[in-house]
Amino acid sequence: MPKPLYLDFEQPVAELEGRIEELRHLSGDDPGGVTVAEEVARLKTRMEKQIRLIYGRLTPWQRTQVARHPERPHCLNYINGLIENFTPLAGDRIFGEDTAITGGLGRFRGRSVMVLGHEKGHDTESRVHHAFGMPRPEGYRKAERLMRLADHFKLPVITLIDTAGAYPDIEAEARGQARAIACCLETCLDLRVPFISVIIGEGGSGGALALAAANTVLMLENAVYSVISPEGCAAALWPSGGQVQMAAEALRLTATDLLALGVVDAIVPEPLGGAHRTPAEAIANVETALNNALRELTTLEGGILRARRREKFLRMGREPWEP
Amino acid sequence: MNWLTNYVRPKILQLVRPRDESENLWVKCPQCGHMIFHKDLKRTFRVCSYCNHHLRLSARMRLAMLFDDNGFTCIELPQTDPDPLKFRDMKRYVDRLREAQNQTGEHDAIIVAHGTMGGIPVVVAVFNVEFLRGSMGTAVGEGLVAAAELAILQEAPLVVVPAASGLRMQEGVLSLMQMARTTIAVDKVKEKGLPFLVVLTNPTLGGVAGSFAMLGDIVLAEPGAMIGFSGTRVVEQTMHEKVPEDFQRAEYLLSHGMLDMVVPRSQLRDVLLKLVKLLRYPLPPGEVIDLLSRTELPPLFENPPVPSSSPSVSPEQPEAV
Numbered sequence: 098m099p100k101p102l103y104l105d106f107e108q109p110v111a112e113l114e115g116r117i118e119e120l121r122h123l124s125g126d127d128p129g130g131v132t133v134a135e136e137v138a139r140l141k142t143r144m145e146k147q148i149r150l151i152y153g154r155l156t157p158w159q160r161t162q163v164a165r166h167p168e169r170p171h172c173l174n175y176i177n178g179l180i181e182n183f184t185p186l187a188g189d190r191i192f193g194e195d196t197a198i199t200g201g202l203g204r205f206r207g208r209s210v211m212v213l214g215h216e217k218g219h220d221t222e223s224r225v226h227h228a229f230g231m232p233r234p235e236g237y238r239k240a241e242r243l244m245r246l247a248d249h250f251k252l253p254v255i256t257l258i259d260t261a262g263a264y265p266d267i268e269a270e271a272r273g274q275a276r277a278i279a280c281c282l283e284t285c286l287d288l289r290v291p292f293i294s295v296i297i298g299e300g301g302s303g304g305a306l307a308l309a310a311a312n313t314v315l316m317l318e319n320a321v322y323s324v325i326s327p328e329g330c331a332a333a334l335w336p337s338g339g340q341v342q343m344a345a346e347a348l349r350l351t352a353t354d355l356l357a358l359g360v361v362d363a364i365v366p367e368p369l370g371g372a373h374r375t376p377a378e379a380i381a382n383v384e385t386a387l388n389n390a391l392r393e394l395t396t397l398e399g400g401i402l403r404a405r406r407r408e409k410f411l412r413m414g415r416e417p418w419e420p
Numbered sequence: 421m422n423w424l425t426n427y428v429r430p431k432i433l434q435l436v437r438p439r440d441e442s443e444n445l446w447v448k449c450p451q452c453g454h455m456i457f458h459k460d461l462k463r464t465f466r467v468c469s470y471c472n473h474h475l476r477l478s479a480r481m482r483l484a485m486l487f488d489d490n491g492f493t494c495i496e497l498p499q500t501d502p503d504p505l506k507f508r509d510m511k512r513y514v515d516r517l518r519e520a521q522n523q524t525g526e527h528d529a530i531i532v533a534h535g536t537m538g539g540i541p542v543v544v545a546v547f548n549v550e551f552l553r554g555s556m557g558t559a560v561g562e563g564l565v566a567a568a569e570l571a572i573l574q575e576a577p578l579v580v581v582p583a584a585s586g587l588r589m590q591e592g593v594l595s596l597m598q599m600a601r602t603t604i605a606v607d608k609v610k611e612k613g614l615p616f617l618v619v620l621t622n623p624t625l626g627g628v629a630g631s632f633a634m635l636g637d638i639v640l641a642e643p644g645a646m647i648g649f650s651g652t653r654v655v656e657q658t659m660h661e662k663v664p665e666d667f668q669r670a671e672y673l674l675s676h677g678m679l680d681m682v683v684p685r686s687q688l689r690d691v692l693l694k695l696v697k698l699l700r701y702p703l704p705p706g707e708v709i710d711l712l713s714r715t716e717l718p719p720l721f722e723n724p725p726v727p728s729s730s731p732s733v734s735p736e737q738p739e740a741v
Contacts, residue, residue, distance in 0.1 A: 263630075265650030265658050270668060273678050274649040275629035283603050283635060302587075303599060303630040303649070310600045324596040324627075325589045333589065334509035348592045349505050358504070360593050407604050411565065413597040414500060414558030 104162050106151060110370070113144040148370040155319070158345035161327055163319040163371045164298045170376040171230075172199055172214035172257045175297060178380040179387070180205055180212055186243060188235075192272060195236030197228040197264065198308075200243050205255065206388060208395075211247035213240055213308070214257030217298070231264040234277035237307055241277075241284045251399070253291040253391060256308040261326065263304035278307045285310035286407055289399030293390050295383055296320045296361070297372075312406045313390040314360070316352045317379070318367040322360070323350035359413065363390075449473055467685050474622070474642050474685055479531045479548040482581060486544055486689050492535035497527065497566055500558040505592045513590040520551050529554045529584070530563035534570060538693045540700065542579055543571040549583035549623075556628050557588035561598030564632065568605035577615040577696050578606070582633045586626025586651075599631035606632045615699045617692060620647050620670065620679070638695055640683045641670035647678075 103111040117140050120133055155163065163169070176183055180203035187194045200213025215232065218224035232240075240256075247254045263274055285292065285308065294311035300322030316322065325333075327345035334344065355361045365386045372379035394402065446455045451473035461468075465485050466475040477485075484490040507513040521527065529551040534543045545567040547554045564580070571578035587595040609616045618636030620629075622645040630649050633639075641647060648668035655663055666672045670682045683691050 263649060265654045267655060267659060267663060267667065270648050270650060270655065271672075271676050273634075273676065275647070276634040276678060278630040278649060279603065279632070279634040282599060282631060283607065286600060286604055286607070302596060303627045306596055306599055307630070322593060324587050324592055330589050336510075340509075343509070347505070347507050347509060348589070350593065355593060358594060360597060410597065410600040411604050413601055414504070414561055414591075414594045415498075 102166070102168055104159070104166065106159050109147050110144060110151065113140055113147060116140055117144070145369065152370055156342065156346070157348070157351050158327060158342040160319050160351050161321050161345055163373070164321045166371065166373045167219070168373040169298055170372055170379055171219060172216040172259055172297065174376060175257055175380055175383060176203070176212055178377070179384050180210070183212070187239070189238035189242060191235070191238055193235045195228070195233050195239060196226055197230050197232040198236035198240050199227070200240065205391070208253070208391070210253045210255055211243055212255045212257070213243055215260035215308070217259055228264055230260045231262060232260070232304065233264045233269040234272045234274050237277035237281040240308055241281045244284050244288060248288050248290055251290055253293070253395065254288060255387065256294045256311065258294055258296045258300050258305045258309050259298035260301050260304050261299055262301035278303050281307040282310055286410065287403065289403050291391060291394035291397070291402060292406065293387060293394070295365070295387065296322050297383070301326060310406070310410055312394055312402055313362050315363050315365050315386050315390065316355060316361040317365050317372060317383070318352055319371050320352060321350040322355055323348050450475070465685050472643070472684070474644055476549065476622070477685070478550070479526070479546040482546050483531065483533050483544060486579070486692065487533070487535040487537060488539065492533040492544070494531055494533045495566065495570060497532060497559065497563050500562050504558065504594050505590070507590040507592070516552065516590070524548060524551050526551055528559035528563070529556070530560045532563050532567040532570065534574065534576065537689070537696065540696055541574050541576040542696065543567055543574065543576050544579045544581070546581045547583040552588060554584035555586060555588035555595070556584055556598050557591040557595045558598060561601045564602045565605045568609050571609050571614055572612050575614065577617065577700065578609045579617045579619065579692060580632065580636070581619045581621055582624045582628050583621045584625065584628040585623060586628060596627065599627045602632040603635065606635055610637065615696060617695060619688065619692070621645050623647070625649070625651055634678070638680050640681055640688070640691065641673065641679050643670055643682050643684055645670040647673050
């Protein structure tokens with residue numbers, strides 16, 4: 098098993114886990130196995146307590162780091178865990194195929210759905226292959242095509258959001274990144290089928306929203322969703338630099354903040370120590386939340402789904418927010 | 421409006437406000453460096469008469485330029501929470517807002533006006549790039565929603581002239597949501613069959629470009645305007661190289677198929693008017709028939725239908741093809 102990756106504020110946990118591993122290794126040729134087992138159990142309780150302590154008071158910047166954790170389950174992990182008969186579909190039919198957005202048909206709890214999302218990749222090779230989950234116009238045009246396809250066949254749409262933002266290079270701009278995002282967003286707001294978004298990691302500005310203007314927007318406990326990255330915000334507003342923590346705080350990008358702002362509809366709890374510690378549990382929690390949301394939406398007629406979605410987004414920022 | 425702008429008399433504000441460029445007799449063209457006399461600059465709506473460079477035009481001058489006899493009526497925009505996140509960086513956001521309001525004399529970065537263009541009622545929403553770099557927050561979103569509603573109410577075409585560096589980060593994710601909101605607003609105008617025309621001006625970037633600005637029925641741009649989703653600096657950081665000089669300029673977008681045309685400011689009003697007329701009045705002008713001087717009326721049909729002599733003919737067997 099590869100060594101797990103620890104964030105800097107997880108160091109106390111790393112130390113305890115290291116000691117547990119050490120003891121386990123020793124107990125192999127130790128006659129006094131019982132005392133070792135006792136010690137391991139004791140350390141485990143301490144570790145759990147430590148994790149609870151750390152994760153109970155994560156700062157917005159620490160949460161951003163958790164949301165970007167490389168071992169956190171990504172789009173494809175959720176698809177593999179939740180969608181049967183997943184059949185990936187490719188291409189925008191105009192220019193190319195963008196693997197930063199992955200999507201296709203499949204069954205969620207027996208029901209045919211269109212599922213798509215940003216895929217970041219899990220190792221260097223796959224990260225490069227998926228362009229770090231940062232789509233170019235082809236990706237957004239593909240997403241638009243898949244959503245229209247779902248609309249045509251009256252299938253619910255599920256999107257999984259996890260991106261730092263749209264890919265910022267010359268090629269993307271030359272092929273109309275702005276227009277592609279605008280059209281994708283317009284399509285989201287036009288669908289006459291149940292549409293659910295789950296922010297599973299990073300919701301990076303317009304590149305995320307282009308797939309996330311849904312009837313129900315779910316957000317994982319440690320995910321973040323913001324108009325700009327804390328780094329970008331800090332660079333723009335704190336010219337002296339190094340104020341990324343303050344920027345993260347000021348932006349109000351955590352799930353609790355966004356629920357209070359009315360931007361997300363529900364928070365999906367994560368297992369102790371974040372989704373990266375026990376991915377299976379995180380995926381199961383998303384399944385429950387998705388199922389609840391879908392059950393509610395599938396009772397509604399297409400025109401009503403569209404109208405309600407539009408009303409919801411049209412209201413945003415109109416009502417004053419009470420902190 | 422806050423208490424300060426209401427309370428402090430305009431004449432006192434004049435003393436505090438930085439001097440308007442129009443008060444300087446000569447303005448240096450940022451492109452060719454020529455000194456331009458202020459009256460010439462005003463006459464050309466701030467286009468350099470030497471190199472044709474389009475200088476920044478204030479929102480109110482733009483409105484005056486577009487409407488008949490330079491006359492228009494601004495509408496009051498619905499109030500929004502001025503600081504929904506209680507945002508604070510080096511300064512408090514409310515202070516930044518107040519500063520911008522005092523400097524520009526405007527409430528936020530958008531002005532919505534209605535009036536006539538060539539006798540046709542139109543609604544125009546113009547961004548004021550001098551107000552916090554024209555960034556879009558909840559108040560700007562509200563302005564666009566109001567503009568769309570007004571256009572629908574008046575059955576008038578909607579013209580939007582964005583000039584924005586992107587979304588207003590001090591309003592966080594609520595600014596982001598304005599992308600969805602403005603998209604719905606302009607869609608409503610389009611659904612009613614009313615023309616939605618966009619004139620992209622320098623700069624139109626980020627979330628503004630990534631929403632309503634690129635969704636116009638027809639999209640025009642001013643020469644040299646910077647238009648794109650990602651800022652040049654970010655692109656250069658990703659690519660680790662300098663971008664070409666014309667990158668993200670209006671002409672570049674035109675050649676990449678992202679715009680309908682690049683229109684010089686001097687022709688903007690005429691082009692908009694022509695488009696509005698073409699879209700709103702699609703039928704040919706009615707023909708006037710002088711009934712008194714004609715002895716007989718023109719036939720109702722070119723070839724009057726001849727009544728069939730044998731109405732009950734059994735249908736013939738169709739020939740095999």
